Amino acid sequence: MLALPIYLRGGSYYLHTRVGGRQFKKSLGTGYKKLAILRAIQLLNSVAVMTQKPTLKDFPQVLTAQGKEYKLNVERGVIEADTPEEHQRAMEALKALKELKAMSSSPQMTPIEQKEDDLLGLTLNELVDNYFKIKSHLTLSTKLLYQRAVDDFSKFLKKKNITINRIQESEVVLFQNHLADKKLHPRTIDSKIKYLAILFNFAIKQNYYRFKNPFSNKKILTAKENLKNGWEFFEKEEITSFYKSESFKNKKKELPDYYYCLVLALATGLRASEITAVKKDDFKKINDINYLKLTDSKTSAGIREIPIHSYFYEELEQYINSKKSKVFTITSNNLSRYFTRHLEKIGVKRKKLVLHSIRKFVNNELMMNGVNEEYRCQFIGHEITSINTATYTKKYLWKN
Known part of the structure; x- marks a missing residue:
């Protein structure tokens, strides 16, 4: 038992005390100890206010006004006032008396629900499973993004099988603060919250x-901030300098997974998650x-065929053929981290340059070389926003 009259039961904390001689039990709706303590204090304060029976002394301002008095007979429903100002004060007193009567009534204590959400409610993982059954068209990459968001939130709550009806808005805010403390970018935090919001909708x-x-x-981040704070793309000189540097060439032996991932990134403009998933x-x-x-891929538009220039394929071929199934063992997160550190090591310090910047560079190069938007979208894996193009035209067949 903690200093407060709360205890943990079935993964959720409860407040158990006596108020006005009556037993009072209430679920605090969380298994997070610090949050339970805060909720218990708030609840006890609320109960204390509810059980205090105020008197007319608590409303002196409505009984007199600058020495002027009025008479109020509630039982007979009679108000005696000489001036409009006194009449107004009398009406305020009548309103206060009604509020006083309501506050003086005994508070109705909420009993513990017979149906325990911990026993009958869906857990987060069960919710995800049900969502995937309905949304059977989702790709494996997209499913992983949902699952990671759920796993991160469950890990933060320190409870894998928490039921969704126990999750409170205050816990979501604490989760955001927790991710920020881990130095995650606001865009990444928003992404995790987005997937969880979709699940709860x-x-x-x-x-x-x-x-x-x-x-x-x-x-x-607002939509405008997202646009303003988006990643930059590399200039051609920066790409040339990086890929021709001795530091990068040395990675071919030191860290071959990393080296060939970056070759494939430049050849195709793939996302990090797409690169590390190829077979x-x-x-x-x-x-x-x-x-x-x-x-x-993370989107339906990401399911695509991408031609690879012979210059790049000749570099990749031997490494690809040496594999049985999955080409790369490095994770997308580690790939991104290694790349960022590599940039810092060789002195590239321009802000907002990340692995995704290679993808933006490839798309920009296609545009600068006269490739139309429809084919660029197919190559990069972006949704085509034009209804006319997306609905009433066929895909560009590069094979022909």
């Missing part, structure tokens, strides 16, 4: 969750043209 629509979405309206069988050849067939 689904839960509300399916009647799995009976409260307001605790993850809604929690974005840190040997994804590399195809037709009409003497080597290409990569992506069957898994």
